[in-house]
Amino acid sequence: MKTSDKMGSIKIPYNNNFLDLFISLTLFFGLVGCGQNSDEQVAPMMKPPLQQEVTTSRPPKPVPTLAKVTESTRNTYQWYCAQCHGTKGKGDGINAKLLTVPPRNHTKAEYMETRTDEQLFEAIKFGGLSVGRAPCMPAWEHTLSEDTINSLVQYIRELCQCEAL
Amino acid sequence: MTLKALIFLCLGGIFFFTPTPTQAGVLEDNHCGSCHRLNAEDTNTNPAGPDLHYAGQKFQPQWLKQFLKKPAVIRPGGLTTDPSFLQGTPDNMSPHPSFSEEDTSKLVASLMNLKSVESNFEPVGTEPLSKGQRAKIKYQFERTFGCISCHQSLNLAGKVRGGVSGPSLVNSGNRLQAEWVNHWLQKPEVFISKSRMPRYKLDALTRDQLTQFLMTLKNENIR
Structure with missing residues (x-):
């Protein structure tokens, strides 16, 4: 008790208002001042939302914007793809007859509509083997940008006049 | 007086600009420059033949000699920079002229002096590929990188x-210099502004082994 009394009698050199201000400023700069995106840092501190809240407040799933087919897309197809797939995409390029597996005919809707845009994208970017198809189709990931590949996918959709089922 | 000065200037110009009979002159005399780019500054964007301004870094002299005496088709589909490339079988492709023994020697000497690319070419390993390494890199050549789709090569049976x-690439081991192949695989933009071949980011070991594999492809291995 005596000790307690002694402790209780210790004189704090700051008043309560000053202490409140100090704690408030420390919390504020600790949470906001260290990162460029304060939301990301504050978020983990927040209470996780209930399932009910998630379903009601989640923003609608963004619809991917379709890449446009431009003159550059057509030129790219003629420059690279036409060697095997032919200038009109019929799978009759100058290499076609010499390959173990014939190049895909991009005008054939019956087959092309069974492939999703993502599968076409992957086949171009990572090569035929990546989508379980022939290795004759090389990977263009270090040659063509993703935007160009996306536009090529749309151009192939133009050639087959089809969409993924 | 003005006329005399004009004649003097014209004659002086002719004298000044007449090329000296250098080795490059041998190529000009044989009109090589009408189909091939013989210097990197040549602005012809659609030459009828492949660039030769780095011929001394690309070709093996012995192969050049044989080719100039008895030309063979290297690009069955035509030249990729030709606007009519892919438009059909290049039936109307004119054959490369052949030359006498004497002319061939002069031409080869001139061509081997054309070294326009300043980059340092990395040396290629001299240790022969083991059976396993060869099998692996052949698999990668055909299946991983799909080279066989656009280039002729030799299969296991020795068939083209x-x-x-x-x-x-059937005779690449006799035709090309290993260091050039290695450099082409690493930095094709040094040699051509835009190739139709996909770019590959190969690690040094794979590039070296692929180069060594290509150097084993020779006409004498055709069965």
Whole structure:
């Protein structure tokens, strides 16, 4: 008790208002001042939302914007793809007859509509083997940008006049 | 007086600009420059033949000699920079002229002096590929990188197979210099502004082994 009394009698050199201000400023700069995106840092501190809240407040799933087919897309197809797939995409390029597996005919809707845009994208970017198809189709990931590949996918959709089922 | 000065200037100009009979002159005398780019500054964007301004870094002199005496088709599908490339079989492709023994020696000497690319070419390993390494890199050549789709090569039976849009690699071991192949695989933009071949980011070991594999492809291995 005596000790307690002694402790209780210790004189704090700051008043309560000053202490409140100090704690408030420390919390504020600790949470906001260290990162460029304060939301990301504050978020983990927040209470996780209930399932009910998630379903009601989640923003609608963004619809991917379709890449446009431009003159550059057509030129790219003629420059690279036409060697095997032919200038009109019929799978009759100058290499076609010499390959173990014939190049895909991009005008054939019956087959092309069974492939999703993502599968076409992957086949171009990572090569035929990546989508379980022939290795004759090389990977263009270090040659063509993703935007160009996306536009090529749309151009192939133009050639087959089809969409993924 | 003005006329005399004009004549003097014209004659002086002719004298000044007449090329000296250097080795490059041998190439000009044989009109090589009408189909091939003989210097990097040549602005012809659609030459009828492949660039030769780095011929001394690309070709083996012995192969050049044989080719100039008895030309063979290297690009069955035509030259990729030709606007009519891919438009059909290049039936109307004019054959490369052949030359006498004497002319051939002069031409080869001139061509081997054309070294326009300043980059340092990395040396290629001299240790022969083991059976396993060769099998692995052949698999990668055909299946991982799909080279066979555009280039003719030799299959296990020693038969020629493969696409024709790129130059034939059937005799690449006799035709090309290993260091050039290695550099082409690493930095093709040094040699051509825009190739039709996909770019590959190969690690140094794979590039070296692929180069060594290509150097084993020779006409004498055709069965």
